[in-house]
Amino acid sequence: MDDTALQECSVPEDVLQTLLSVSNSSTLVKSLEDLIQVCKTADGREDLAAKNVLPTVLQLIQSLSYPSDQHLLTLSLRLLRNLCAGEEANQNSFVEQNGVAIISNVLSSANLSLEPDFGIICVGLQVLANAALAGERQQHAIWQQLFSEKFVALARVRSQKTCGPLCMIIYTCCDGTPELVAPLCGECGITIVKEIVRTAAAVGFGEDWYKLLLSRICLEEPFFRPLFSSLQCVDGNENGEDTECGEESFSKEQNFLLENVSEILNERLNEITVPNDFALCVYGIFKNSVRVLSYATRGRSGLPTGSIEIDVLGYSLTILRDMCAQGTLRGSTENTMDVVDVLLSSGLIELLLCLLRDLEPPAIIRKSINQAEDQDGSNSSTSKPCPYKGFRRDIVGVIGNCLYGRKLVQDEIRRKDGLLLLLQQCVTDDDNPYLREWGIWCVRNLLERNQENQQAVAELELQGSVDVPDLARLGLRVEMNPETGRPKLVNIS
Secondary structure, eight states: OOHHHHHHHTSOHHHHHHHHHHHTOSSHHHHHHHHHHHTTSHHHHHHHHHTTOHHHHHHHHHHOOTTTTHHHHHHHHHHHHHHTSSOHHHHHHHHHTTHHHHHHHHHHHHTSSSSOOHHHHHHHHHHHHHHHTTOHHHHHHHHHHHTTHHHHHHHTSOOHHHHHHHHHHHHHHHHHSGGGHHHHTSTTTHHHHHHHHHHHHHHOOOSTHHHHHHIIIIIISSOHHHHHHHTOOOTTOTTOOOOOTTOSOOOHHHHHHHHHHHHHHHHTTTTOOOOHHHHHHHHHHHHHHGGGGGTOOOOSSSSOOSOHHHHHHHHHHHHHHHHHHHHHHTTOOTTSOOHHHHHHHTTHHHHHHHHHHHBOOOHHHHHHHHHHHHHHTOOOOOOBOOSSTTHHHHHHHHHHHHHTTOHHHHHHHHHTTOHHHHHTTSSOOTTSTTHHHHHHHHHHHHHTTOHHHHHHHHHHHHHTSOOOGGGGGGTEEEEEOTTTOOEEEEEOO
């Protein structure tokens, strides 16, 4: 008698005969394989629901032991997963027959060893994910059974195969039952999301469910701060103490989270309005990360650079840029309050102008300065290099987006002697791709409907303080006002 026959002997006779009869097969393995194929179609799932097959499959799973019955258990879970795929009768029966608890026990068994069975765990989670799509009844049953300790254990399984369906379950439950988001990000639940991020950082993520979950927690709900803080710990210490945003060092998981959130926000600029607390937390991270400029060398690549400190600086800056772009996309004006106003009141523009002044000039300007210094024998440069390719461009991008439709920002930059500084960014620079384009966007917003700024720039142009050939690209040129004898910018477009 082979192993498969021995395994079939352990299955209750009524369960075995029911499955053999429904599938018209001679062995249990063949029966399960055939029914898995039948369930791949909606008609097949509906037919098996009418024959009440799902309770029998659950009885079969209960009769099997892990790991001795691993193969039969895998086939049974695959069949159960397919039965619950969009078939309401099966999804309801799954809850009524205590399916959540049965699958929870299987998941625990497969996760007890030093080397978890990724295959069993993955299919088991897919069963729950398909059931969760049915609605609140199934979602509450899953949440009640798995939150929070079992979710934490599953989140700590470092496998891309299991991370996706776990994120699908949690996102679906929170999306269908919004009141679950708060406990998920509370004192008991935040560890779940923290471990999911750690898993994704270690092995990657292959499905969009991870990004949807992060988007919900970090960008649509005010829980980015506790999640970011929870990821700060001593290397290798799973029980490291939490710290507030802005501690003196960042973990690789915090950097990974920022990279993910930056990508998600960029993809969903038109869909998401970020909470003020998120904006302030990211700004705090950025302010803390600028210390890297005191010792960083000129970057040889864009993001990611391989340096956690520099990448945190870059990703927090790109998030700021994209947050400030939302006003331009939605037609924000001074009469509407948004995260840009919150950031401006916290000193964003002043900080960015200081950083821009401290940077060494763009390469084309730097060469001219070096030539002049060679001629007179002086060298007084104490400026800082860009720590990654695109750093200057990203600073200019944030300023340009903040300027859009905001006269207060236009005036602040003029009062802080920032006009010439921003005009100097309208150049090409090998270390900052698309700097010229962002510079032109910035200057356009700086001058639009602001007579004082236009007058000041016209005087700079006439004095020869700055050569701005791209003023013509903005549809402007300098002319003398015959009445006042002073220069002015004239719209020629």
